[in-house]
Amino acid sequence: QQQVKQSPQSLIVQKGGIPIINCAYENTAFDYFPWYQQFPGKGPALLIAIRPDVSEKKEGRFTISFNKSAKQFSLHIMDSQPGDSATYFCAASNPNTGNQFYFGTGTSLTVIP
């Protein structure tokens, strides 16, 4: 059973575009929602994270929008650059199961110059 569903699987945008990646979850016990960025051959690196007490968080060009009632959250990348081309994973953490991260299936983003 996939605890966190992520879409789309892949995304291609032009430089300067605003790619949006969506995630949905069912378990209302989740209380921490990070986004990780992974380049080929490297480990995932934390990009930005949010807790359910806020609806939006911005860090630089990256914004998380969080809709608690819909159990959905999304990543927006403003003014996307070719260097943003990577795989993006959303995740959710359940404090009742020892901080196990439930990862989405990943989105491969390509930003065309």
Add this chain to the structure above:
Amino acid sequence: DAMVIQNPRYQVTQFGKPVTLSCSQTLNHNVMYWYQQKSSQAPKLLFHYYDKDFNNEADTPDNFQSRRPNTSFCFLDIRSPGLGDAAMYLCATSRAPRGDEQFFGPGTRLTVL
């Protein structure tokens, strides 16, 4: 710089030949995790240590074992690697087991011949 280090970065083994992957951290974090990531898939948690307490995921094969001799080091032992065990193995750490950021190492790419 504080970090999570994995050795080796690339490991080739033969079918059925035991192999050990190493992870060390300079972050002094309580929790260390081992993930398996196959091509174009999300990382899958195998097990984690909270200090010396070992937590095995229910679907982790018995073929996979782990040791944590001290705070800084954690090892992944694959007793009899099969072709299906070829993957990237990621080590991660976090300060506490509740909703905290996980810091990932660069991974070890395992090839099974």
